[in-house]
Amino acid sequence: MSDTLVGTLPDAEPRVSQNEVAIETLGALFAGRLDLAELGEQIRQLTLRTVPIGLLSLGFIGAVLEEHASREARRALVGLSQVGPIFMQLTVREFAPVLAGLLLAARAGSGIAAEIGWMAQTEQLDALELSGRDAAAELFAPRLAATLLASVVTGFLGIAAASLAAGVFATTQAGSSFAAFLSFQLVTPRDWLMFGCKVLANGLAVPLAAVHSGLELGRKPDGVARATAAGVVRATLWVLAADVAIGASLWLLP
Numbered sequence: 001m002s003d004t005l006v007g008t009l010p011d012a013e014p015r016v017s018q019n020e021v022a023i024e025t026l027g028a029l030f031a032g033r034l035d036l037a038e039l040g041e042q043i044r045q046l047t048l049r050t051v052p053i054g055l056l057s058l059g060f061i062g063a064v065l066e067e068h069a070s071r072e073a074r075r076a077l078v079g080l081s082q083v084g085p086i087f088m089q090l091t092v093r094e095f096a097p098v099l100a101g102l103l104l105a106a107r108a109g110s111g112i113a114a115e116i117g118w119m120a121q122t123e124q125l126d127a128l129e130l131s132g133r134d135a136a137a138e139l140f141a142p143r144l145a146a147t148l149l150a151s152v153v154t155g156f157l158g159i160a161a162a163s164l165a166a167g168v169f170a171t172t173q174a175g176s177s178f179a180a181f182l183s184f185q186l187v188t189p190r191d192w193l194m195f196g197c198k199v200l201a202n203g204l205a206v207p208l209a210a211v212h213s214g215l216e217l218g219r220k221p222d223g224v225a226r227a228t229a230a231g232v233v234r235a236t237l238w239v240l241a242a243d244v245a246i247g248a249s250l251w252l253l254p
Contacts, residue, residue, distance in 0.1 A: 020214050021140070028134065028141035035138040042146035046108045048151065049063075054103045054154035055161040061099060062091070062162030063169040069171060084167070084180025091162050092184075093191045098243050100154040101202030105235035108147045109210040113231025116140075116214025117224045125215075125254070144207045151203030155195065190250060197246045205238035 028034065071082045114141070119125050128135050167181035192247035217227040 014100040021215065024136040025140040025144055025208065025211065028137040029144055033134065033137040034141050034145060038138060039142040039145055042142045043149065046111070046143065046146040047150040050104060050107045050150045051154050051157065053107060054100050054150075055157055057103055058096065058099055058154075058158040059094065059161040062087075062165040065095070065162075066166035066169050068208050082180075084170070084177065085183045085186040087166055087181060088159075088163055088183060089186040089188075089191060091159055092187050092195050094243075094247075095162060096158040097155050097195050097198035097202065098239065100151060100158050100199065101206065101243070102236060102241035103154065104147060104151055104202060104206045104238050105209075105239055107209050108143075108150065109206050109231045109235035110228050112143050112147075112207055112210035113213040114224055115218060115226040116211055117227030118214075120215060125142035140207075140211050143211070144204070147207040148200070148227055151199045151206070155199035155202075156246030194246060194250050197250070198243060201242040201246060202239050205242055206235040209238050 066083070066087060069087060116125075116230070119139075125135060163181050167178040170181060171178040213231040213234055214227045217223050217230055220226060
């Protein structure tokens with residue numbers, strides 16, 4: 001790896017290139033240069049521990065949104081049976097991918113940034129480079145792959161969790177139809193395309209932002225704490241920026 005990624009002196013504070021980090025990491029991922037043992041560990045640490053939190057959160061959010069939607073529907077004299085399909089469309093298009101991305105930024109973004117920052121501060125990255133090993137393949141790409149998997153799984157299962165929770169709440173509290181919240185009649189191919197683009201963008205943006213934060217700030221005296229905070233903030237901003245950019249771009253399509 002180049003010196004711009006990890007440097008050669010512990011007390012140096014190089015300016016890390018986001019583009020170089022992303023290119024080397026994505027190159028290792030698409031070329032299949034992954035440490036399989038590290039990939040398995042990261043799937044356990046990031047994917048399997050993130051998905052349950054995401055499902056629980058989206059379930060609660062689905063119930064809350066349904067309660068507000070039903071209340072507004074009554075005020076507007078709209079039939080409660082119409083709330084379910086609209087809720088499903090918004091969940092597929094917006095709620096599930098964005099909320100899954102924000103949870104990833106908090107859970108995976110902080111963990112990756114802290115871990116890479118600690119390795120930079122304790123000179124483990126320097127030792128890895130001096131021994132001729134590929135940090136992109138052994139450290140960065142496995143975390144990218146695991147976070148990408150977590151984003152996709154949490155997004156898809158999050159749709160089910162939010163819809164089921166909203167349907168149960170609607171049936172027990174609002175007197176609405178449970179089946180209406182499982183209806184995809186208003187969900188279009190454009191909505192699914194938007195969903196897919198967003199979950200993939202989130203799965204790429206969160207680990208790359210976290211890795212960059214760990215490399216850039218990890219060598220400072222308070223580097224681990226600063227890298228952790230920066231990883232969460234940057235990942236969150238990247239998720240929101242991707243949401244706006246993808247939404248605007250796809251709505252411009254004919």
